[in-house]
Amino acid sequence: MGNEYDRDEFFLQYASMPRSEQGLSAAGEWHQLKPLFEPVKGKRILDLGCGYGWHCRYAVQQGAVEALGIDISQKMLNQAEKLTHEEGITYRLCGIEEYEYPAGRWDFVVSNLALHYVADIQWVFQQVARTLTPKGVFLFNIEHPTFTAGVGQDWVYDAQGRPQYWPIDDYFISGERKTHFLGCEVTKQHHTLTQILMGLLRCGFVLEAVEEAQPSQEMLSLPGMKDELRRPMMLLVKARIEK
């Protein structure tokens, strides 16, 4: 990805999102991601695109002995450092496509809302398969293919400005999508469902969960949240390596 997260105006916007101010409990996907989290006691965790480090801290609070969070945004990592008081967590300025993925180094690899910035997702799957210990788990949440194939990744609105439907196009043409997020132009990568799931299967992963994120009952009362039932935005995948 380009490093949009380090642009001042983008970062300011990001910093004021509920998930940035309040952490996991304010993230729409957490009520589904949390039950998929491995028991981490005594485990070593790698977080790809760690952002503010919420998942690293959660893992260590649950008993993980080591966590490494990588991210390409120094601003995000500065904030992560500020928020972190736990032992055993390291943050590193490093892209998901640059990390060295040492063989058999990590028991659990997690990635939340970062892989849709990665062009060659198949390569990342191969690296994760290699860096996991036997029976290790890869848990990630990626923007849903129906979302990334959205035309301009936005609704079509009716005359009153209300979302009318979610338009998709060029689904099987994977790759770069220009979109607007938090007032900036952001480049994302569209991957088909086939590329995501067959990509994992081809690397020797066994699929343990494939879930689309839906707002929880409590979140449905928040403004605009009912529209989240109209098209899937995020795809959660839990996969275990067989080796």
Add this chain to the structure above:
Amino acid sequence: MGNEYDRDEFFLQYASMPRSEQGLSAAGEWHQLKPLFEPVKGKRILDLGCGYGWHCRYAVQQGAVEALGIDISQKMLNQAEKLTHEEGITYRLCGIEEYEYPAGRWDFVVSNLALHYVADIQWVFQQVARTLTPKGVFLFNIEHPTFTAGVGQDWVYDAQGRPQYWPIDDYFISGERKTHFLGCEVTKQHHTLTQILMGLLRCGFVLEAVEEAQPSQEMLSLPGMKDELRRPMMLLVKARIEK
């Protein structure tokens, strides 16, 4: 499903589709479904929604010793009988939701473009899990959730009548969808990707393939076929029961 396939005008239209006149080779999904077919030599096959019986005949031609095709359309089954000269194939007028699914009876269950007429897909998954022999395989092709969540299951067209984009809505509200197919109103059932894949995992299936059907290179030259790259229409799933 309602039995639209037995209505005269619908059946006439269906009978003139390339897949009806020419069989598997004219079906857009076959080039992807065929490689997922189990080696069937000596196996017993159940086909849910067998239609003209193409998959039953293919299985027996490949060495299967027994095939049962069930369908709720007598007109389809009449045609299946006419086309069938192989030994070992039985056709039965029976709904997917009515069949008795004897325990450990079948080695391989196949279903092509029928499960999007079934309301309680989870129940069917349970029955298929039961009727399969140990390590038996369930291979199916269902209309893609992005397709069944399509508004009216049709494109939005531009002023020149060209498909502009594929609109989706109410994705997480699964269930009945009224749609037009071959000039008739047809009721289909929308299931989310989560319901399909987690439904299988919950029944003890291991996912071996999850593929979206794309036209083959040769098919792309047919009129309108390039639009099939713009949104996914079918989802192919191969799942093995662990028992």
